[in-house]
Amino acid sequence: MRREAPRSAADFLPIALPAAVLGVFFLIPFGIMLAVSFFKRVQGGFYEPDFVLDNYARFLSAFFGGVLGFSVLLAGLVSLVAVAIALPFTHRLARMRPRAQVAWLVGLLSVLSLSEVIIGFAWSTLLSKTAGVTNLLVFAGIIEESFSLSPSFGAVLTAMVYQAFPYSVLVLYPALVRLDPSLDEAARTLGASPLRAFFTVVLPALRRTIVATLILVFVFALGSYLIPQMLGRPQHWTISVLVTDQAIYQSNMPFAAAMAVFLMLACLALIALAGLVGREREAIR
Amino acid sequence: MSARLAGRLFMGAVGVLLAAPVVVLAGVSLNAKKTLVFPPEGLSLSWYTDIVTDDGWRSALVASLTVATLSAAIAVLVALPIAWFLWRRIFPLAEIVRGLGLAPFILPPVITALGFLSFWATAGFYGQGFTVLVSHGIFLVALPLVTLSMGFGSIDREIVEAGATMGADDRTLLRTVILPLMTPYVVSGYAFAFVLSLNEYIIAYMTVGFTVETLPIKVFNSLRYGYTPTMAAVAVVFVGLAALVFGLIARFGDLRRLLGALDHRT
Numbered sequence: 001m002r003r004e005a006p007r008s009a010a011d012f013l014p015i016a017l018p019a020a021v022l023g024v025f026f027l028i029p030f031g032i033m034l035a036v037s038f039f040k041r042v043q044g045g046f047y048e049p050d051f052v053l054d055n056y057a058r059f060l061s062a063f064f065g066g067v068l069g070f071s072v073l074l075a076g077l078v079s080l081v082a083v084a085i086a087l088p089f090t091h092r093l094a095r096m097r098p099r100a101q102v103a104w105l106v107g108l109l110s111v112l113s114l115s116e117v118i119i120g121f122a123w124s125t126l127l128s129k130t131a132g133v134t135n136l137l138v139f140a141g142i143i144e145e146s147f148s149l150s151p152s153f154g155a156v157l158t159a160m161v162y163q164a165f166p167y168s169v170l171v172l173y174p175a176l177v178r179l180d181p182s183l184d185e186a187a188r189t190l191g192a193s194p195l196r197a198f199f200t201v202v203l204p205a206l207r208r209t210i211v212a213t214l215i216l217v218f219v220f221a222l223g224s225y226l227i228p229q230m231l232g233r234p235q236h237w238t239i240s241v242l243v244t245d246q247a248i249y250q251s252n253m254p255f256a257a258a259m260a261v262f263l264m265l266a267c268l269a270l271i272a273l274a275g276l277v278g279r280e281r282e283a284i285r
Numbered sequence: 286m287s288a289r290l291a292g293r294l295f296m297g298a299v300g301v302l303l304a305a306p307v308v309v310l311a312g313v314s315l316n317a318k319k320t321l322v323f324p325p326e327g328l329s330l331s332w333y334t335d336i337v338t339d340d341g342w343r344s345a346l347v348a349s350l351t352v353a354t355l356s357a358a359i360a361v362l363v364a365l366p367i368a369w370f371l372w373r374r375i376f377p378l379a380e381i382v383r384g385l386g387l388a389p390f391i392l393p394p395v396i397t398a399l400g401f402l403s404f405w406a407t408a409g410f411y412g413q414g415f416t417v418l419v420s421h422g423i424f425l426v427a428l429p430l431v432t433l434s435m436g437f438g439s440i441d442r443e444i445v446e447a448g449a450t451m452g453a454d455d456r457t458l459l460r461t462v463i464l465p466l467m468t469p470y471v472v473s474g475y476a477f478a479f480v481l482s483l484n485e486y487i488i489a490y491m492t493v494g495f496t497v498e499t500l501p502i503k504v505f506n507s508l509r510y511g512y513t514p515t516m517a518a519v520a521v522v523f524v525g526l527a528a529l530v531f532g533l534i535a536r537f538g539d540l541r542r543l544l545g546a547l548d549h550r551t
Binding site for chain 1: 386505527
């Protein structure tokens, strides 16, 4: 069936209705959030309509700067580590038999869909004194007594990489599946080791995809709101944690909204950038 | 030979790391006593039966299942006409609607959650049960939208054209040709949304957190009062459920195709 331009008003209904639903329940909430970000906070956890820039002015404080800097650093590190593991992993995965691929994909999706509550709880258990990995060292006779590995920066980083890894694989998967295998084979026939072929042929061919993936995983990691709280100390809180904290516990909706607006604009810009970078895919069929 | 071995070891190590948290959770969920010990001391399945017999956990389970069942349906109902329209019509502005459908899921969840919080508070419905259904429904539109767009992309337009030549109108074609072909994609879109809704915490918390406890909210709240093995049991059930649902999609659909076309826009 050919695609046709809509002619009558009725033809528009299938798009107009969902557009209206998304407009009411997605665009209007953002409009309200944007408005609230300019409202004035009054004592007692409420706010009143106003037009003040105080909430945005707080971005200039050392406290906010510190949280933002840490968030960017953490999300950047998570993105680098997750993608660095995901690249060779997905490269191998894409060359497995279809059945093996499906088994891996089911596992990866199961982990990816897990609630942050559960990932945080699982890692706090795995890093705990009584049930954690250090018991393995005790068992092996390397140390005398087990100890807890959280809260710590390492715990936050590990759990966030765990959370971001399946996402990285799924973003890379389509590109690596479509990557022409003859590239790899040609390099191997000419005598390159698999490792050398991977670094000198596969990675350069995927340069743009890799950059786009790094950006997307960075945005994904910026969204982590519970893991820094559950496995870190207050100095490990990220901007997402701060938004939740200000909105719920400090009852400062205007400041929370201002941070959310800022975070949203930054993320939209990054996603657009990833789209631009990823558009020209070289060496992919 | 050694390169192949290194490759296998690498994949094995990733597999072990992915499974490790789940294995430890499964272990501690079997402890006979209410202690956090691994390997478990004594074996008991009572923490699993707690999920159903304990009033608090059962009502959280029922709340979670209700929210997931209905909000996944809302997501599919919003996504289906968009995907159909994009396939059937030439109308560039419709791409904006697609973007609106994808955005709530792509942005950091805290932002979407805060948007819903300010919306429901302003509308005067804050804390009411239905708000989480709508919020989750909108949040999850992206998933069926992606699977359905892929499904439409796979339909051979000539088959539908044949039906149209024989005099069938859009409605008849939709009912007799298109929807039957689309069933696997509708089901997988629904299933993705269902599993994600079950696991969603922050939007549920910011909309109905003080009136309704879903399972993730209940686990998080309970953590503050100390550890019980029931939490580990709930977590294991969640992993099992996700694996079951995705396993079924893989069994009856083409998971690789579904994910192969999941490009950076999603």
